[in-house]
Amino acid sequence: MVCRAHWRVIQPRVAVDAPERLFFDEHQWQTIEDATARIIPTDHQPGAREAAVVRYIDRYLSGIEYIYAAADGSGFLELDGHPAQSWTRRVEALRCAYSEGVRDLDRLSNEIFDSPFTELDEAKQDAVLVTLSGAPKPEPLGPGRAESIGTILQSASDHRLTFFNLLALHTRQGFYGDPFYGGNRDRIGWEVIGFPGPTSLRDTNDCSFSLESTYVTGKAWEDLIPHLRESAPLSTN
Amino acid sequence: MINRDVKSLQRKPDVVDVVIVGMGASGGTAAKVLSEAGLTVVGLDRGPWLSPQTHFSGDELKFLNRDYLGPDPALNPRTVRHDLNSKAEITSFSPVPQLVGGGTVHWAGWVPRPMPSDFKQRSLHGDIEGASLVDWPITYDELEPYLSKIEWEFGCAGLARSNKFEPPRSREYPMPPLPPTAFAAKFYEGCERLGINAYPFPIALASTSYKGREPANHTGFWNQFGDPTLMRSTTLTSFIPDALSTGRFELRPDCYVREVTVGSEGRAKGVVYVDAEGNEFEQEAKAVVLCLGAIESARLMLMSKSRYFPEGLANSSGYLGKNATFHETMWTVGLFDKDLHDPLYGYSGHQMNGGSFEFYETDESRGHIGGSVIASCTVAQPINWLHPGRPMWGQAGKDADRDFYNHAMAVELILHDMPQETNQVDLDPEVTDGWGLPVARITHKPHENDIRLATWQTNKNMEILEAAGAYRVLPTHLEKSTGNSFHQHGTARMGDNWSTSVLNEWCQAHDVDNLFVMDGSFFPTSTGVNPTLTIMAQAWRASEYLANIYARGRAE
Numbered sequence: 001m002v003c004r005a006h007w008r009v010i011q012p013r014v015a016v017d018a019p020e021r022l023f024f025d026e027h028q029w030q031t032i033e034d035a036t037a038r039i040i041p042t043d044h045q046p047g048a049r050e051a052a053v054v055r056y057i058d059r060y061l062s063g064i065e066y067i068y069a070a071a072d073g074s075g076f077l078e079l080d081g082h083p084a085q086s087w088t089r090r091v092e093a094l095r096c097a098y099s100e101g102v103r104d105l106d107r108l109s110n111e112i113f114d115s116p117f118t119e120l121d122e123a124k125q126d127a128v129l130v131t132l133s134g135a136p137k138p139e140p141l142g143p144g145r146a147e148s149i150g151t152i153l154q155s156a157s158d159h160r161l162t163f164f165n166l167l168a169l170h171t172r173q174g175f176y177g178d179p180f181y182g183g184n185r186d187r188i189g190w191e192v193i194g195f196p197g198p199t200s201l202r203d204t205n206d207c208s209f210s211l212e213s214t215y216v217t218g219k220a221w222e223d224l225i226p227h228l229r230e231s232a233p234l235s236t237n
Numbered sequence: 238m239i240n241r242d243v244k245s246l247q248r249k250p251d252v253v254d255v256v257i258v259g260m261g262a263s264g265g266t267a268a269k270v271l272s273e274a275g276l277t278v279v280g281l282d283r284g285p286w287l288s289p290q291t292h293f294s295g296d297e298l299k300f301l302n303r304d305y306l307g308p309d310p311a312l313n314p315r316t317v318r319h320d321l322n323s324k325a326e327i328t329s330f331s332p333v334p335q336l337v338g339g340g341t342v343h344w345a346g347w348v349p350r351p352m353p354s355d356f357k358q359r360s361l362h363g364d365i366e367g368a369s370l371v372d373w374p375i376t377y378d379e380l381e382p383y384l385s386k387i388e389w390e391f392g393c394a395g396l397a398r399s400n401k402f403e404p405p406r407s408r409e410y411p412m413p414p415l416p417p418t419a420f421a422a423k424f425y426e427g428c429e430r431l432g433i434n435a436y437p438f439p440i441a442l443a444s445t446s447y448k449g450r451e452p453a454n455h456t457g458f459w460n461q462f463g464d465p466t467l468m469r470s471t472t473l474t475s476f477i478p479d480a481l482s483t484g485r486f487e488l489r490p491d492c493y494v495r496e497v498t499v500g501s502e503g504r505a506k507g508v509v510y511v512d513a514e515g516n517e518f519e520q521e522a523k524a525v526v527l528c529l530g531a532i533e534s535a536r537l538m539l540m541s542k543s544r545y546f547p548e549g550l551a552n553s554s555g556y557l558g559k560n561a562t563f564h565e566t567m568w569t570v571g572l573f574d575k576d577l578h579d580p581l582y583g584y585s586g587h588q589m590n591g592g593s594f595e596f597y598e599t600d601e602s603r604g605h606i607g608g609s610v611i612a613s614c615t616v617a618q619p620i621n622w623l624h625p626g627r628p629m630w631g632q633a634g635k636d637a638d639r640d641f642y643n644h645a646m647a648v649e650l651i652l653h654d655m656p657q658e659t660n661q662v663d664l665d666p667e668v669t670d671g672w673g674l675p676v677a678r679i680t681h682k683p684h685e686n687d688i689r690l691a692t693w694q695t696n697k698n699m700e701i702l703e704a705a706g707a708y709r710v711l712p713t714h715l716e717k718s719t720g721n722s723f724h725q726h727g728t729a730r731m732g733d734n735w736s737t738s739v740l741n742e743w744c745q746a747h748d749v750d751n752l753f754v755m756d757g758s759f760f761p762t763s764t765g766v767n768p769t770l771t772i773m774a775q776a777w778r779a780s781e782y783l784a785n786i787y788a789r790g791r792a793e
């Protein structure tokens with residue numbers, strides 16, 4: 001049994017930018033690709049489709065080979081022991097959720113529009129997602145005070161989520177996660193929102209990726225903290 | 238010197254002076270103080286012993302979404318219910334990672350000091366209906382030297398006199414603060430307009446060269462990520478190596494303790510644990526120190542039933558697990574118009590840097606007692622960036638990210654929650670973990686005062702963001718506790734009264750003289766600040782007592 005601290009770094013089956021399908025069949029791939037493209041649509045800028053989000057999800061569901069990248073981005077970790085068993089079961093549960101989810105999308109599409117999901121136009125696909133999610137399509141944000149919501153945990157595990165929530169969360173993950181996991185192709189997701197992002201995981205491991213230039217320098221603390229102006233001058237930063 | 242190889246050969250390793258369970262903030266501190274005082278110590282942690290440079294990176298999927306540092310929600314679930322009569326549901330409640338170094342490995346590192354008032358809540362406020370307020374058996378002044386010790390030994394950056402409400406301190410900060418981030422500067426702006434004293438919050442990191450450490454990590458991958466450098470103050474990279482270098486401390490990672498054994502006369506004999514291969518061991522020791530975090534320490538003691546303690550170890554009072562407090566974190570997020578404001582880079586820096594104690598002390602005109610610290614903080618990385626009520630999909634979702642990700646910041650409050658006897662940790666009667674052991678069941682319902690405080694302060698935080706020019710503000714409210722602050726306290730309160738508390742002022746169990754609990758369990762009330770500085774200071778103080786008074790007394 002190899003403990004977490006000593007998990008080996010292995011090279012996964014296919015290279016980062018390889019096009020192969022590892023889990024989905026062709027129909028599932030297309031359905032999920034279309035669905036992710038409604039979660040983060042293409043407009044004057046790329047969306048989930050261009051970022052290869054479906055490939056990200058496909059790799060995640062392919063087994064436990066793509067769960068954790070090595071810290072320096074040199075490969076993926078070979079899980080062992082309890083975590084390996086647990087992730088095998090978790091991925092199995094996700095596979096079921098996706099297989100059923102694709103069937104549900106088609107079932108709803110057939111019920112409402114008499115065609116499978118991939119053959120619907122975007123507006124009809126949206127209507128299906130609205131039914132699936134059980135909530136209206138989200139509205140643009142206006143100014144002012146939003147309605148308050150209950151507190152949440154910031155780190156979101158996908159354990160036990162329903163299919164629509166999985167789809168929405170995994171689309172974000174595939175759009176904004178490190179490209180090493182198969183999505184966020186050419187760092188498209190980061191570019192759309194203006195996140196500078198590292199060029200590779202290695203840059204975050206050796207800390208050559210730095211946001212230090214965004215700090216506010218050249219202002220004295222007295223400029224920021226009025227009551228310090230009244231007392232003796234202190235340090236600058 | 239203890240030989241590391243011996244453990245794999247025998248199921249009953251040699252008896253040592255002290256066995257510590259849990260190698261996090263408090264356990265790491267205890268290991269250092271006890272081994273440096275000359276005692277032989279074994280430290281057990283259920284998690285791995287990772288090395289920063291080999292194992293840590295800015296990989297959001299790995300650290301935030303796929304629980305690389307654990308706990309795996311399938312293997313280590315918890316259950317939560319909101320009152321004693323409801324059925325508990327499985328949820329990840331307060332999922333503090335499990336590994337050597339514990340919560341300090343990936344924490345933000347805010348280390349504000351508690352205030353003198355935190356130690357005498359009952360004297361100040363009397364009996365509050367539905368709450369079980371008590372005074373601490375120690376005062377701020379008694380803890381103060383240890384707060385300074387931790388700030389200096391562990392490393393902490395702050396600016397003297399910048400906090401108008403600073404409690405008395407015997408030493409300055411060891412290091413100056415880092416420059417503010419763009420979003421912190423906005424916070425200072427909003428606060429100045431409202432006449433609120435904002436100041437650079439003390440944070441446990443090396444802002445200058447310090448004890449062989451450099452301020453080397455400016456990636457912004459900070460809170461919830463392991464730091465591949467030595468910049469962040471963690472017990473993994475400081476106190477635990479200090480303990481190892483004494484030659485009297487042995488660290489055993491991947492060892493899950495499932496029982497504290499009780500010998501003749503009802504004293505603690507040692508602990509039983511299972512290693513990664515599934516082998517079971519009993520480590521005997523003259524004293525047992527529990528540092529598992531307030532939820533897991535209570536759970537372990539409740540699982541350790543014996544002839545002497547049929548209701549759980551050291552639980553003759555019946556108070557073990559009760560009065561749990563969890564400091565819900567309440568975020569208010571401000572979104573700024575990108576045509577009017579420069580980018581805020583809400584993913585830069587070290588999670589936060591401006592904070593305020595302006596609203597900390599009771600002012601009854603606000604309609605509640607107590608108060609909380611507030612601070613400006615990051616919204617973090619793109620997948621999980623904080624956006625309460627985020628439009629989940631479609632054009633609105635994409636536009637929300639595109640228009641506001643670079644122009645968003647949060648103001649956070651740490652809810653100073655009231656202790657209540659019915660808010661508790663016990664053993665779930667049905668749900669078990671990956672080892673077949675009952676999981677911790679949390680029962681928690683906010684007190685009326687918690688809700689009032691949260692609402693009042695959230696309103697104030699909205700005003701700050703608006704004064705700074707926010708286009709849209711997104712508040713949160715307190716429906717139920719989610720454990721999202723990762724702060725845990727109160728399950729084995731310290732107190733002078735044996736019938737209503739579990740520990741004395743040295744974190745020593747009233748019922749079992751050689752059992753100490755040094756994690757947040759000992760908090761009699763929750764305070765309104767991040768707890769870890771206080772936990773570590775008291776762990777240091779209690780360890781000194783254990784080594785210099787208790788152990789000597791017994792040896793003579």
Ligand SMILES: Cc1cc2nc3c(=O)[nH]c(=O)nc-3n(C[C@H](O)[C@H](O)[C@H](O)COP(=O)(O)OP(=O)(O)OC[C@H]3O[C@@H](n4cnc5c(N)ncnc54)[C@H](O)[C@@H]3O)c2cc1C
Nearest residue numbers: 259261262263283335339340345346347494723756767769
């Ligand atoms: C993302 C995040 C950010 C945080 N930021 C801050 C902050 O800015 N400021 C602050 O003050 N606090 C912060 N905290 C909280 C802080 O981490 C905790 O208060 C602190 O770590 C508690 O210390 P502890 O010693 O009680 O427990 P921990 O540090 O949690 O250590 C407990 C250890 O016990 C081990 N353990 C548990 N059960 C067993 C068992 N049965 N057998 C063997 N070992 C076991 C665990 O693996 C763990 O390593 C943060 C927490 C998180 C998760």
